[in-house]
Every structure is written in structure tokens, then in C-alpha cells.
Amino acid sequence: MRMYDIIMKKRNGGELSDEEIRYFIEGYTKGEIPDYQVSSLMMAIYFQKMTARETLTLTLAMADSGEKLDLSAVNGIKVDKHSTGGVGDKTSLALTPIVASLGVPVAKMSGRGLGHTGGTIDKLESFPGFSTAISNDTFIKNVNEIGIAIMGQTADLAPADKKLYALRDVTATVDNMSLIASSIMSKKLAAGADSIVLDVKTGSGAFMKTEEDSFALAREMVEIGRNAGRKMSAIISNMDQPLGYAVGNALEVIEAIDTLKGKGPADFTELVYALGAEMLVNGGKAKDRQEATDMISEVISSGKALDKLAEFVKAQGGDPEYVYNTDLFELGKIVVEVKAPKAGYISHIDCDEIGICSLMLGGGRETKESVIDLSVGIRLLHKVGEHVDEGDILGTFYANDNEKCNAAIERFLRAYHIDEDCVPYPNMVIGII
Numbered sequence: 181m182r183m184y185d186i187i188m189k190k191r192n193g194g195e196l197s198d199e200e201i202r203y204f205i206e207g208y209t210k211g212e213i214p215d216y217q218v219s220s221l222m223m224a225i226y227f228q229k230m231t232a233r234e235t236l237t238l239t240l241a242m243a244d245s246g247e248k249l250d251l252s253a254v255n256g257i258k259v260d261k262h263s264t265g266g267v268g269d270k271t272s273l274a275l276t277p278i279v280a281s282l283g284v285p286v287a288k289m290s291g292r293g294l295g296h297t298g299g300t301i302d303k304l305e306s307f308p309g310f311s312t313a314i315s316n317d318t319f320i321k322n323v324n325e326i327g328i329a330i331m332g333q334t335a336d337l338a339p340a341d342k343k344l345y346a347l348r349d350v351t352a353t354v355d356n357m358s359l360i361a362s363s364i365m366s367k368k369l370a371a372g373a374d375s376i377v378l379d380v381k382t383g384s385g386a387f388m389k390t391e392e393d394s395f396a397l398a399r400e401m402v403e404i405g406r407n408a409g410r411k412m413s414a415i416i417s418n419m420d421q422p423l424g425y426a427v428g429n430a431l432e433v434i435e436a437i438d439t440l441k442g443k444g445p446a447d448f449t450e451l452v453y454a455l456g457a458e459m460l461v462n463g464g465k466a467k468d469r470q471e472a473t474d475m476i477s478e479v480i481s482s483g484k485a486l487d488k489l490a491e492f493v494k495a496q497g498g499d500p501e502y503v504y505n506t507d508l509f510e511l512g513k514i515v516v517e518v519k520a521p522k523a524g525y526i527s528h529i530d531c532d533e534i535g536i537c538s539l540m541l542g543g544g545r546e547t548k549e550s551v552i553d554l555s556v557g558i559r560l561l562h563k564v565g566e567h568v569d570e571g572d573i574l575g576t577f578y579a580n581d582n583e584k585c586n587a588a589i590e591r592f593l594r595a596y597h598i599d600e601d602c603v604p605y606p607n608m609v610i611g612i613i
């Protein structure tokens with residue numbers, strides 16, 4: 181088999197065989213096929229697309245390219261959740277203790293974030309002492325005894341995807357549906373869960389800007405997962421404005437805790453319930469969404485979900501007191517209230533721009549090596565559809581550097597659009613597959 185022939189076949193619109201796909205993935209992972217040939221193939225795929233069968237084979241080949249997490253020692257049906265990412269997305273922090281307190285084991289390998297704010301691990305490190313550097317044995321023991329464990333990405337999961345994604349990133353071949361779906365699903369399949377619940381974001385702060393593309397991506401990933409023998413669901417959710425009110429690591433943890441106390445923002449709470457219901461049904465703990473919703477309400481009002489978070493934080497070295505008293509979290513020392521320049525209805529918030537403001541304060545990583553300031557961020561006070569008077573506070577900034585804070589505020593004010601006409605509140609959950 182020759183890479184040249186594979187590139188030419190795809191360039192001419194042909195369908196690659198399973199053997200050809202596995203040949204190029206294995207060869208590329210081992211370093212036997214050079215970047216220039218694979219980038220050329222990526223460009224051919226970008227224009228000629230892939231069939232569902234090709235996409236499935238590509239996903240499985242990438243999932244098979246490295247280690248796989250063996251969760252067979254974890255009792256029960258393991259349900260994983262994946263979000264395509266967005267601004268203020270702290271969903272895992274609230275969702276995992278909820279489902280764990282209802283008997284769905286959470287055995288999660290998470291990463292650090294690049295961009296707006298940190299990833300789940302960065303956010304969890306807002307609890308002093310919390311560590312994800314735990315052994316495999318402790319990981320499995322904690323899941324079986326407590327119901328949740330989160331480990332840093334130590335295993336070499338889907339190394340073919342790591343190489344391919346880096347190459348696509350610099351060759352303008354990221355935004356192809358089959359390549360995105362196979363990239364995400366290869367890592368999820370290698371992470372070993374029996375069921376995967378996807379949160380596919382749509383809107384100005386999402387990877388997929390239109391509902392049509394978001395539904396298509398969700399359908400493609402669900403199809404791959406089902407063909408690989410996993411139970412799948414996907415929620416298509418709004419990312420046209422930040423999720424909830426908090427953007428920034430410690431601030432987002434506080435908001436997730438408030439949600440577990442039943443005092444979370446309406447949009448974020450709705451999403452947590454929707455994803456939680458899918459996880460409980462897929463995990464065999466609820467017969468339908470209605471029963472699952474009632475179960476979630478119960479563990480929130482009884483405090484069981486909050487206690488589960490405290491138990492999990494303690495088991496991984498963190499101080500559980502912070503769960504019960506969020507005033508303990510350290511926040512930026514410079515606190516600035518940003519006021520509305522005029523009266524009217526908030527018609528639009530440039531979602532990505534709010535994420536960039538948090539990044540400018542030091543809350544996100546510009547490069548993999550950047551050190552994150554967990555204490556900085558923005559707490560929004562008003563969102564799309566709400567009316568404000570001139571001088572009302574739009575958001576509170578928590579910063580540690582005056583210059584960075586002023587630059588971020590300037591950008592923040594440009595991201596808020598205030599108009600005379602009333603606009604409806606956007607829907608949070610746009611679809612379920």
C-alpha cells in the first residue's frame with residue numbers, strides 16, 4: 181500500500197477502504213508517514229468529505245492507536261459526558277456529583293484548558309490541596325466507594341488524534357464534520373465508558389455557529405458511538421451568550437456549588453437537569469426523563485448532591501469546607517463594577533469576547549505553558565432579553581492587575597449590545613438526540 185495512492189484516491193472523490201484508513205493512521209502514529217503527506221490527505225478529506233463508514237473506521241483506528249482506559253473494575257454502567265466547549269461552561273462540576281449521588285459511577289479523565297478559562301481540572305484546583313495526580317488503584321477505589329474520581333490525562337489516549345489535531349490546526353483543516361466527530365469520539369471511546377452523553381454547543385461562542393451544523397455534528401457523533409456499541413445521547417445547547425453568570429475558574433466553581441444548593445442561574449440549571457436526565461436514563465437509574473428530573477430535584481433539595489461534591493473533593497486532597505462556605509474561595513483583589521452606558525434591552529452578547537476578557541485578566545491559557553490565575557474572572561449581572569437602566573451594573577470584574585483589568589473592561593463594553601427593542605430570552609436546550 182502507498183500513501184500516494186491513498187491521497188490520490190481521496191483527491192479524486194473515492195471512498196477509502198478500512199485497510200487504507202488503518203494503514204495511514206498506524207503509519208502516521210509510528211512516524212513512518214510524513215506530515216506533508218498526511219496534511220495533503222486532510223485537505224483532500226476536507227473537500228471530498230468522508231462517508232459514515234469511513235468516519236467510523238477513522239474513529240476506531242484513532243481510538244486503537246494508543247492506550248485505552250480499562251474501567252472493567254468499576255461497578256455499574258459507566259456514563260461519560262463530553263461538551264464541545266464554550267464560555268462559562270462549568271457543567272461537569274455540578275453534574276458529576278448529582279449523578280454520582282444517584283448511583284451512576286463517574287470515572288473521568290479530564291484535561292486542562294487552553295483558551296478562555298481553564299478546564300475541569302484547573303477549576304477543581306480552586307479547592308486548596310485538590311489533586312488529580314492519583315494512582316490508577318486509588319482512581320478505581322474512589323469510584324467504587326464514593327462514586328466519583330477525576331484523574332489527569334496520564335494515559336496516552338488516542339495519540340493519532342493528538343498528532344492529527346495539531347496538524348489540522350496549522351493546515352486549515354479543522355472544520356470538517358467527519359474530522360471533528362472522529363477526533364472527539366476517538367478520545368471518548370478510548371476513555372472506556374459504556375455510555376456517552378454529548379453536549380454540543382451552538383452559537384457565537386461555540387465551535388459550531390449554526391444550529392444546522394451543530395445538529396449534524398451531534399448526529400454524526402451519536403452514530404459513531406452507537407456503531408461502536410455505546411449507548412449515546414446528545415443535547416444541543418445554546419452558546420450564543422456565556423453559560424450562567426460566572427466566567428473564570430473560582431467564580432465558576434462557586435456558581436456550580438450554588439446550583440447544587442438549588443440557587444443556580446436558570447439557564448445553567450436547565451442544562452444540568454437535561455444532561456443529568458440523559459445520564460440517569462442511560463445509566464439505568466431512571467426509566468424516563470421525568471423520573472430522572474424528579475430524582476435530580478430530590479438530591480439537590482436534600483443536600484445529597486452537595487455532600488457528594490464535598491466527599492469527592494476531600495477524597496482527592498481538597499478542603500471540603502469550601503463547598504459549604506464559598507466565601508473561602510480566593511477572588512481577585514481588584515473589584516470593579518462595570519456599568520451600562522445607556523438604558524435598553526440587552527439584544528446580544530458577543531460570547532467569545534467575554535471569554536477573551538477572562539483570558540486577558542489571566543484566567544485562561546494563551547499557551548500550554550501559561551500559568552492560570554484561578555481567582556480572576558467576571559460575574560455577569562444581566563444577560564440577553566433583560567432590560568437595564570443607564571448606570572446599572574452589567575458585570576463585576578475580579579482582577580489582580582489594573583492594566584489588564586482596564587483593557588478587559590473596554591473589550592467587555594464592546595461585547596454588550598443594548599437596543600431599544602425588547603428581545604426574547606433565548607432557549608437553553610435547543611434539541612435532544
Ligand code: URA
Pocket residue numbers: 345354359360361363364387
Ligand atoms: N475538539 C476536538 O477534540 N477535536 C476537533 O477536531 C475539534 C474539537
